[in-house]
Amino acid sequence: MTKIADEATISVTTRQQLELDRRRAAERRDHHFAEAKRWDALLARIDGLLAMVNEAVHQPEGGATPDAPHDLRAGILALLREHQSGLKPIEVTHRLHERGFRAPGKTSLPLLVSNMLWRMEKKAELVTRTRGGAYRIRQNGTGGTE
DSSP: OOOOSOGGGOOHHHHHHHHHHHHHHHHHHHHHHHHHHHHHHHHHHHHHHHHHHHHHHTOOTTSOOOOSHHHHHHHHHHHHHHOTTOBOHHHHHHHHHHTTOOOSSSSOHHHHHHHHHHHHHHTSOOEEEOTTSOEEEOSSSOOOOO
16 A cells, blocks of 8 residues: 555545455454354364263262252152161261262252252251251151152
């Protein structure tokens, strides 16, 4: 480009060249956005496969790792049925961990267990909390899963 003394007197060829350059840059940008979307989709599929592989690798010898809230609830109830005197939340957590239970997400297993015990006491009325902080199955409740 030549020096332009006045912006108002820009030559037609220079303006056309700038417009062409702008169109090419916009096409490149659009192409890169489309490529980025394809790469994002590929990475998402790979992440999904990695999650499945990691889950399979971390399964205990006895079978699938319980990871749904219903499985956590069933595991807690099974432990409380075995220990009629009751267990504290951390004891429940340790015993579930020994049985191969792993927290499915970022939330820690002790927090999941504590919250589930609280819900089972307050809402489902299946368990009761003793003065010492241990949870046990209610005497008048069946303690079964719904």
